[in-house]
Amino acid sequence: xxxxxxxxxxxxxxxxxxxxxxxxxxxxxxxVDVVPALGYGHRGIEKACELxxxxxxxxxxxxxxxxxxxxxxxxxxxxxxxxxxxxVPPRAKYLRVIYSEMSRLHSHLLWLGLLCDALGFESMFMxxxxxxxxxxxxxxxxxxxxxxxxxxxxxxxxxxxxxxxxKTCIKVLQEVKKEAESLINVLASDPTVKARTVGKGVLxxxxxxxxxxxxxxxxxxxxxEDSRMLGAQAYSELGFEPIVETAxxxxxxxxxxxxxxxxxxxLQLEAFSKMPEGEIFERPKGRPPANEVTYRAEQPxxxxxxxxxxxGTQHLERFRVRTPTFANIPSLLVMLPGCELADVPxxxxxxxxxxxxxxx
Amino acid sequence: xxxxxKSQVKSPWIMHFCxxxxxxxxxxxxxxxxxxxxxxxxxxxxxxxxxxxxxLVVTGPVNYRTARVLKNLYDxxxxxxxVIAVGACASTGGVFHNCYNILGGVDKVLPVDVYVPGCxxxxxxxxxxxVLALQKLSKAVGVAK
Numbered sequence: 001x002x003x004x005x006x007x008x009x010x011x012x013x014x015x016x017x018x019x020x021x022x023x024x025x026x027x028x029x030x031x032v033d034v035v036p037a038l039g040y041g042h043r044g045i046e047k048a049c050e051l052x053x054x055x056x057x058x059x060x061x062x063x064x065x066x067x068x069x070x071x072x073x074x075x076x077x078x079x080x081x082x083x084x085x086x087x088v089p090p091r092a093k094y095l096r097v098i099y100s101e102m103s104r105l106h107s108h109l110l111w112l113g114l115l116c117d118a119l120g121f122e123s124m125f126m127x128x129x130x131x132x133x134x135x136x137x138x139x140x141x142x143x144x145x146x147x148x149x150x151x152x153x154x155x156x157x158x159x160x161x162x163x164x165x166x167k168t169c170i171k172v173l174q175e176v177k178k179e180a181e182s183l184i185n186v187l188a189s190d191p192t193v194k195a196r197t198v199g200k201g202v203l204x205x206x207x208x209x210x211x212x213x214x215x216x217x218x219x220x221x222x223x224x225e226d227s228r229m230l231g232a233q234a235y236s237e238l239g240f241e242p243i244v245e246t247a248x249x250x251x252x253x254x255x256x257x258x259x260x261x262x263x264x265x266x267l268q269l270e271a272f273s274k275m276p277e278g279e280i281f282e283r284p285k286g287r288p289p290a291n292e293v294t295y296r297a298e299q300p301x302x303x304x305x306x307x308x309x310x311x312g313t314q315h316l317e318r319f320r321v322r323t324p325t326f327a328n329i330p331s332l333l334v335m336l337p338g339c340e341l342a343d344v345p346x347x348x349x350x351x352x353x354x355x356x357x358x359x360x
Numbered sequence: 361x362x363x364x365x366k367s368q369v370k371s372p373w374i375m376h377f378c379x380x381x382x383x384x385x386x387x388x389x390x391x392x393x394x395x396x397x398x399x400x401x402x403x404x405x406x407x408x409x410x411x412x413x414x415x416l417v418v419t420g421p422v423n424y425r426t427a428r429v430l431k432n433l434y435d436x437x438x439x440x441x442x443v444i445a446v447g448a449c450a451s452t453g454g455v456f457h458n459c460y461n462i463l464g465g466v467d468k469v470l471p472v473d474v475y476v477p478g479c480x481x482x483x484x485x486x487x488x489x490x491v492l493a494l495q496k497l498s499k500a501v502g503v504a505k
């Protein structure tokens with residue numbers, strides 16, 4: 001048996017923008033064992049949510065994660081609305097879909113860039129982030145902020161998209177679509193990218209189901225499962241169909257996210273064309289009643305589960321979030337052993353880890 | 361002015377460390393390296409190794425677990441060094457100020473040279489913070505500016 005070495009991967013590592021540590025045991029260049037060490041990103045947001053009054057939590061919940069912040073905010077409102085239950089005006093439902101998909105689009109473009117960066121494909125990283133800036137521009141023009149949009153409030157949304165802004169959004173989205181398509185074609189057909197990703201970090205369908213993986217990671221292993229299929233908000237009216245790949249390797253995961261980015265542009269364009277006129281906000285009556293509710297939302301990284309318990313006061317008694325990366329980290333323990341040391345960054349990145357979500 | 365002092369002020373290499381940030385500021389730090397803002401044209405490069413870095417860019421509030429890591433990284437950066445706290449959380453603790461696992465801003469652990477406000481801090485503000493840090497650095501190494 002060759003001598004074994006234990007080396008830490010993180011908490012500060014060029015590939016990871018966030019702090020997570022993997023204690024990796026190597027035998028020469030081969031990985032034989034992985035032990036994740038968590039806790040670097042823990043702040044205690046769930047407890048802090050009990051201290052604030054329920055409308056003020058939106059700002060806190062959006063800062064669980066800065067990349068999926070918009071969907072966290074929307075899902076918090078959806079969850080709290082289910083306590084009454086409240087019905088949101090139809091236009092607000094469509095606006096929530098549009099903002100959710102916009103944040104999915106920028107998150108997937110961000111991830112595709114980071115993947116190229118991990119592969120050493122620097123120019124492609126820059127190209128993906130260049131077109132991502134256009135999405136951020138329309139987010140800023142319509143909501144007022146690049147990263148944390150704070151668009152949703154309990155009972156509706158905070159801002160409307162007027163006809164002129166709608167025209168700009170559609171124009172920019174079509175530009176982004178054209179550019180993203182050409183970039184994704186290059187990424188999907190590049191022999192170097194294929195050499196680094198095809199057959200790396202394979203997770204079979206059975207393993208994925210056994211480990212309880214979710215999101216694009218699960219869909220890349222051939223399981224047709226997406227929380228958007230439940231038809232919350234306006235998804236039921238948009239004819240949504242999840243994207244599935246069967247190979248289960250890093251390349252399949254990249255393809256799923258790339259195709260989802262293009263799909264989310266289509267969903268936005270469809271939502272713009274179907275969006276009804278009318279009110280965008282209805283003030284909730286009274287306080288959240290004593291009740292327990294759950295809600296499932298599809299984040300860019302996978303399915304996010306929310307639980308809220310009201311007690312008839314302005315404060316929530318308990319608010320719980322179970323995030324996608326928390327479920328996806330165990331897959332690393334299956335995918336990493338047996339791989340080469342140089343493939344570790346790409347495989348770790350391929351689950352799209354979001355540590356600030358996981359640890360809150 | 362010697363060549364070493366001149367190069368220290370001319371091309372600062374930054375190292376980015378994320379404490380327990382929400383990612384908002386982290387992606388803005390990364391965005392400032394990409395084509396729209398492109399700080400690389402000023403010679404600013406993001407480094408993964410603390411021993412290569414001149415400027416430590418910290419995002420997010422310090423919690424009980426990252427405090428030791430942050431101190432460790434700071435000690436490894438060669439002198440003269442600058443610390444930039446990016447965002448409301450890194451400056452004061454921000455929205456997480458009353459969370460049980462949070463110590464507060466970066467200045468609870470390290471001497472901070474520049475505070476960049478904003479939640480999340482905009483790339484323009486981050487670039488402005490690096491420029492301010494450079495002015496301070498040029499005073500420290502004796503290059504008048």
